[in-house]
Amino acid sequence: MKKAAKKVTKKDELGELKRQMSKLKRESSAKIREFEARIKDQQEDALRKGEEVERLNKELQEKDEKYGKTRSDLSRLKKESSSKIGASEEKVKKISEELEGKEKELQTSKELLNQKETEVNQLKDELQYKNQQLASKDMEMESYKKATEERIFQLEARIKEFEAIVGSSAPASP
Secondary structure (H helix, E strand, O other): HHHHHHHHHHHHHHHHHHHHHHHHHHHHHHHHHHHHHHHHHHHHHHHHHHHHHHHHHHHHHHHHHHHHHHHHHHHHHHHHHHHHHHHHHHHHHHHHHHEEEEOOOOOOOHEEEEEEEEHHHHHHHHHHHHHHHHHHHHHHHHHHHHHHHHHHHHHHHHHHHHHHHHHHOOOOOO
């Protein structure tokens, strides 16, 4: 019986080993399929990521070109702005100098105008004084004229009196 038990056990062991082997084959096949599915998913994912990387590289390249163009445009604009600012500063300086000259000219003109106004006021005062003197002389002349006319009138009256006296005392002419 021992032999039979040993045989049974070896048979049982052999059956058990076959079952375990079969189980291992099923498990390993399942794992292999699972790994293959994962690998396939990873390959598809890698392919998608590769395409995404290519798309992102292309976008990056386009953005880099735009950045380079924008940078050169900005550099050009800075240079233009700088030159325009320089030109504007020159114009401001020139206009400031012209303004300074015009202000000096204006100040000189104001001084000359004040001087001329002073002269005009002096001449007005002189003219007023001369007019007053002239008016005084006119009044004096008018007074003298009236006095002279009155004296002439008186003398004419006396002449007429004398003529009347002389005419009455004078012999009649033949």
